[in-house]
Amino acid sequence: MKHTNIFRNRLFAKGAAVLAALGVLLSAGCSNQVVEPDPDAASSTEPLRIAEARLSPTQGNNVEGVVTFVEEADGIRVFADIRNLSTSGRHGFHVHENGDCSAPDGTSAGGHFNPTNEPHAGPMADKRHVGDLGNLDSTDTGDATLERVDEYLSFDGEKSIIGKAVIIHAGADDFESQPSGAAGPRIACGVIEWVQQNAPQ
Numbered sequence: 001m002k003h004t005n006i007f008r009n010r011l012f013a014k015g016a017a018v019l020a021a022l023g024v025l026l027s028a029g030c031s032n033q034v035v036e037p038d039p040d041a042a043s044s045t046e047p048l049r050i051a052e053a054r055l056s057p058t059q060g061n062n063v064e065g066v067v068t069f070v071e072e073a074d075g076i077r078v079f080a081d082i083r084n085l086s087t088s089g090r091h092g093f094h095v096h097e098n099g100d101c102s103a104p105d106g107t108s109a110g111g112h113f114n115p116t117n118e119p120h121a122g123p124m125a126d127k128r129h130v131g132d133l134g135n136l137d138s139t140d141t142g143d144a145t146l147e148r149v150d151e152y153l154s155f156d157g158e159k160s161i162i163g164k165a166v167i168i169h170a171g172a173d174d175f176e177s178q179p180s181g182a183a184g185p186r187i188a189c190g191v192i193e194w195v196q197q198n199a200p201q
Helices: 002-014 016-030
Strands: 048-057 064-072 075-083 090-096 132-137 144-150 165-169 186-198
Touching: 048 165, 064 186, 075 132, 132 144
Parallel strands: none
Antiparallel strands: 048 064, 048 186, 064 075, 075 144, 090 132, 090 165, 165 186
C-alpha cells in the first residue's frame, strides 16, 4: 500500500520505537501477517502516541484517504495520503471542532478547531487556528501527500485534536478570508481517533 510505504520511508530515521510500532499497526491493517515488534524498541522509554483520521467522501464526491498524526518532541508530525482530488489543484485542509461527519455535506463537523480564539491564517503564521493545516497540492492524477511537524497541534489539553474531525475542501484556502479561508464545500471528512496510545501514565 502507498500509505504504508510513506510511513516506512519517512519514519525510518525517527527511531526504532516509532518504526516498530508502526510496522505492527500497518501490517495488521494491510495483511494477515503478524509482525513481531523489535525487543530493543519495546524497551524504549520514549512515549509513542499515534492517531489517525480515515477520510470518507461527502455526498457527490469520491475523495478518500488517511491522515495520521504522530507525537514527537517538537509537536505532532502530520502525514496525509489522499486520493481522488481534482487534478493539479489546491485543497483546504483543516481540523474542525466536532468529531461528527454525519451530515451529507460535512457541516456537522462545525467550524475550524480554534480553542485559543485566534484569527484564521496559514499553517506557518504566528497566530492561527489550531486546526489551520493549510492546503494539499494534488497531482495530475488527483493524489496528494503531505508531511510536516505542526507545533500547534497536541494530543492533550485545550489543543487536543483527539475526537475532532479532518476536513478537505473543494478549493484552496487563501489564508486570509475569515473565518475559514474561503476554501469552498467540504469534500471529505474523518474523525481523529487513537491508533496507538503508549504514553506514561
